[in-house]
Amino acid sequence: xxxxxxxxxxxxxxxxxxxxxxxxxxxxxxxxxxxxxxxxxxxxxxxxxxxxxxxxxxxxxxxxxxxxxxxxxxxxxxxxxxxxxxxxxxxxxxxxxxxxxxxxxxxxxxxxxxxxxxxxxxxxxxxxxxxxxxxxxxxxxxxxxxxxxxxxxxxxxxxxxxxxxxxxxxxxxxxxxxxxxxxxxxxxxxxxxxxxxxxxxxxxxxxxxxxxxxxxxxxxxxxxxxxxxxxxxxxxxxxxxxxxxxxxxxxxxxxxxxxxxxxxxxxxxxxxxxxxxxxxxxxxxxxxxxxxxxxxxxxxxxxxxxxxxxxxxxxxxxxxxxxxxxxxxxxxxxxxxxxxxxxxxxxxxxxxxxxxxxxxxxxxxxxxxxxxxxxxxxxxxxxxxxxxxxxxxxxxxxxxxxxxxxxxxxxxxxxxxxxxxxxxxxxxxxxxxxxxxxxxxxxxxxxxxxxxxxxxxxxxxxxxxxxxxxxxxxxxxxxxxxxxxxxxxxxxxxxxxxxxxxxxxxxxxxxxxxxxxxxxxxxxxxxxxxxxxxxxxxxxxxxxxxxxxxxxxxxxxxxxxxxxxxxxxxxxxxxxxxxxxxxxxxxxxxxxxxxxxxxxxxxxxxxxxxxxxxxxxxxxxxxxxxxxxxxxxxxxxxxxxxxxxxxxxxxxxxxxxxxxxxxxxxxxxxxxxxxxxxxxxxxxxxxxxxxxxxxxxxxxxxxxxxxxxxxxxxxxxxxxxxxxxxxxxxxxxxxxxxxxxxxxxxxxxxxxxxxxxxxxxxxxxxxxxxxxxxxxxxxxxxxxxx
Numbered sequence: 001x002x003x004x005x006x007x008x009x010x011x012x013x014x015x016x017x018x019x020x021x022x023x024x025x026x027x028x029x030x031x032x033x034x035x036x037x038x039x040x041x042x043x044x045x046x047x048x049x050x051x052x053x054x055x056x057x058x059x060x061x062x063x064x065x066x067x068x069x070x071x072x073x074x075x076x077x078x079x080x081x082x083x084x085x086x087x088x089x090x091x092x093x094x095x096x097x098x099x100x101x102x103x104x105x106x107x108x109x110x111x112x113x114x115x116x117x118x119x120x121x122x123x124x125x126x127x128x129x130x131x132x133x134x135x136x137x138x139x140x141x142x143x144x145x146x147x148x149x150x151x152x153x154x155x156x157x158x159x160x161x162x163x164x165x166x167x168x169x170x171x172x173x174x175x176x177x178x179x180x181x182x183x184x185x186x187x188x189x190x191x192x193x194x195x196x197x198x199x200x201x202x203x204x205x206x207x208x209x210x211x212x213x214x215x216x217x218x219x220x221x222x223x224x225x226x227x228x229x230x231x232x233x234x235x236x237x238x239x240x241x242x243x244x245x246x247x248x249x250x251x252x253x254x255x256x257x258x259x260x261x262x263x264x265x266x267x268x269x270x271x272x273x274x275x276x277x278x279x280x281x282x283x284x285x286x287x288x289x290x291x292x293x294x295x296x297x298x299x300x301x302x303x304x305x306x307x308x309x310x311x312x313x314x315x316x317x318x319x320x321x322x323x324x325x326x327x328x329x330x331x332x333x334x335x336x337x338x339x340x341x342x343x344x345x346x347x348x349x350x351x352x353x354x355x356x357x358x359x360x361x362x363x364x365x366x367x368x369x370x371x372x373x374x375x376x377x378x379x380x381x382x383x384x385x386x387x388x389x390x391x392x393x394x395x396x397x398x399x400x401x402x403x404x405x406x407x408x409x410x411x412x413x414x415x416x417x418x419x420x421x422x423x424x425x426x427x428x429x430x431x432x433x434x435x436x437x438x439x440x441x442x443x444x445x446x447x448x449x450x451x452x453x454x455x456x457x458x459x460x461x462x463x464x465x466x467x468x469x470x471x472x473x474x475x476x477x478x479x480x481x482x483x484x485x486x487x488x489x490x491x492x493x494x495x496x497x498x499x500x501x502x503x504x505x506x507x508x509x510x511x512x513x514x515x516x517x518x519x520x521x522x523x524x525x526x527x528x529x530x531x532x533x534x535x536x537x538x539x540x541x542x543x544x545x546x547x548x549x550x551x552x553x554x555x556x557x558x559x560x561x562x563x564x565x566x567x568x569x570x571x572x573x574x575x576x577x578x579x580x581x582x583x584x585x586x587x588x589x590x591x592x593x594x595x596x597x598x599x600x601x602x603x604x605x606x607x608x609x610x611x612x613x614x615x616x617x618x619x620x621x622x623x624x625x626x627x628x629x630x631x632x633x634x635x636x637x638x639x640x641x642x643x644x645x646x647x648x649x650x651x652x653x654x655x656x657x658x659x660x661x662x663x664x665x666x667x668x669x670x671x672x673x674x675x676x677x678x679x680x681x682x683x684x685x686x687x688x689x690x691x692x693x694x695x696x697x698x699x700x701x702x703x704x705x706x707x708x709x710x711x712x713x714x715x716x717x718x719x720x721x722x723x724x725x726x727x728x729x730x731x732x733x734x735x736x737x738x739x740x741x742x743x744x745x746x747x748x749x750x751x752x753x754x755x756x757x758x759x760x761x762x763x764x765x766x767x768x769x770x771x772x773x774x775x776x777x778x779x780x781x782x783x784x785x786x
Contacts, residue, residue: 041434041438069364069381069408069413070364072301072406073381073404074383076406077383079297080297080298084385087269087287088269090182090287091251091269091270091285091286092250092271093178094175094178094188094287095271097178098170099274102282105276109167111170112167112168112170113166115169115173116165121141121169121173122136123136123138123139123140124136125144128209130212131148131219132151132155133146133151133208134146134151134157135206135207135208140172141202141203141204142171142172142202142204143200143201143206143207144198145198145208146162146165147197147218148220149219149222150197160195161192161196163196165200168192168200171190171200171202172202175189175190175200175202179202183289185288186259186262186264186288187203188201188285188287189202190283190284194232194281197222210260213260215227229394229395230396231391231395231397234396234397235281235284236280238250238272239280246389247399249389251271251389252270252390252391252397253389254268254269254270254390255339255390255391255392255393256291256317259288264292265333265339266288266289267288267289267291267319268287268288269286269287271284271285271286272284291319291339294319295321298311299320303408305412306412307406307409307412307413308322308324309321309322309405309406309407310329311405313400313402314403315342315344316342317342318331318341318342329343329351330347330369331346332345348370350367354367356382357383357384359384361383362382362383363383364380364381366379376409377409377411378407378409379406379410379413381405383404384401385401385403386401388400388402463492467480467495467499468495471502474506480495480496551613553574557572557585557586565587565594567785568594568661569754569783569784569785569786570587570781570782571753571758572780573778573779574778575777575779576604576609577604577774577776578604581604581779582600582609582612582654583598583723583777583779584598584599584654585597586619588620593628593660594660594662595619595660596659596721599655599672600654600673600724608652611641611644611654615641615654615656619658622636622637628660630706630708631669631703631706634669634670634693638696638702641697642696642697642699643700645697654696654697655671655673657675657689657721659675659721659783664714665712666712667708667709669692669706670706671690671693672689673689673722674687674689675687675720675721676742676743677717677719677720678717678719678720678746678750679717680714684743686739692707693706694706714785715785717785718754718782718783718784719782719783720742720757720780720782721780722742723778723779723780725774725776726742726778726780728776729772729774730772731769741764745760745761745764746761748764754782758780758781758782761780762780
């Protein structure tokens, strides 16, 4: 007890003789020196690096964001506007040439006649009987087609149509020249006025056959109404009031669409032609160009490493973009709706909500895209192009302002920031080097101090470790010496106490273990005996269930019995959900009549199976006794079953219905599932039995509830009986097979014999169930009148 008192730590406080004081004085001093030196150096370097980095980042952001991007997009917009203006000029030039000729009718007529008679410039029209149109032969500078609604009763072009063909031959002189000059174009063409809308296009192509294939029915409706409803009338109104044009230009642009001749996505520009008095339209000239041709400028844009440009309409429909840019925008082309590549359909939510510019000012914004599971910031610039008149397939013609957009990852634009980060990394490495040197110096100081007193401090610890090893080897007499009065000495006192307690408890533990072992052996013997008894009982119960199932299946109608029934083809199927089922069906017959019964005992298992056998036995006895009245038959059967249920004290009962057949007439009695009747004329009848009976075994007298329903059953008719295990069978998604699927399956197989109808319905049912567990007995009876 004196040792304990002398080494009690509560008497020392924080004195120089305690282990705690020695550790704090030596190690704390070393750590303090280390923090002061290393921290000062680190702070000085970080401050210097931060200043340098901020200066460089500021210069880089100003240069990259303001000067580079804004200047680049402005020049690209100017180039794009210039390209579109060149296409406008080509259309205007062609329109001007044709309009000049039309403004001089005599010259226009003579030139047309002269060209029509020149075999080198024109080829004769031939009739296409399959398409019901006339078209010239290859060799002419342009293809010209006269459609079926421009032919007379003799399938000849009307004089007015031929005049338009002859006069428009002047197109051969100017059209090819404009096509080959200037920026690349797909084709140029002339379309006649509403009353004679012949089509003339260059270069030559088999446009009649292509239009028949791509646009069924076009040859029965006027060109303008079929392809461009309302557009011709809009141009006509512009002649009277030019201020109605959304944009002060005679040129109208069409929304991108799939070209019937080339199969490419194209954009068209139309310019109307007029009569010399400028009061009526006299056709149009137009130019087609593919989106690839329009996209040349966009695809040539190079911003940093992966930046790109895109051209979009005001509704966000992207007309031109590089292949990689399309992936970044998260877009796919939907050609079923014409040409639909709108940003609103982007897989990137940030782009789906991107707003288009509202004026000519450059709009700069930032957004974040998901790429490979990571958030990647992007810089987006957008700027409007010059406005266009746009026809979208319906009137009115609207003002369309396309926009050019730039997208570039933020980290590529902020290249100067990356350079600054590299500078910070270099400086940081220097900080780390200084820190390492400082740490090494501090460690040397700490190690020297610790080594100086380690012998004294660790002596007690070594003694404790040796004693603990001996205690582990079951030497419970071990004790440690306590030479000092510090924390190590306190641990020694605690160790000695622990050794004494372990020695005491070990001696008593052996006796306790022996007692517990004997008790466990006794309990184990009792458990083994119970397991053996339980195994024997399970084997007996399984054998009894097998016998009950076998007996249940034995009393079902046999195939040879069913084949003896004259005039009626009968087939049945029963599959219990457990070893013993609770469904009932039987076929009772003699020379002149047949009785078919079907029922469903509540639940399933052995008790339900026994009740099913009771019903089968009583029904067979009543049939043999000659009870022909359906109502009395059910009343007597119910009384017998009710008394048996009372005797056995079970809570089971069943739904039960019988069908009595005699002289092509069926009498239905009892309450069960709906009866399905398929007539030879494909009519379907559903007979509800809810008012024809009462559950069997619930009441001793069900006479007041029993009713009958008579209906004809003649050649080719089919009757289907079932239990709820059929209609309530579930598929893996939890959907029931249901009575409607049962009707559909029976109708699909009704032309077969009863066996095949039954097999077909069961096959459809099992396909519906799939891998789902069957929860209820399944019974199906099919009768077909031969």
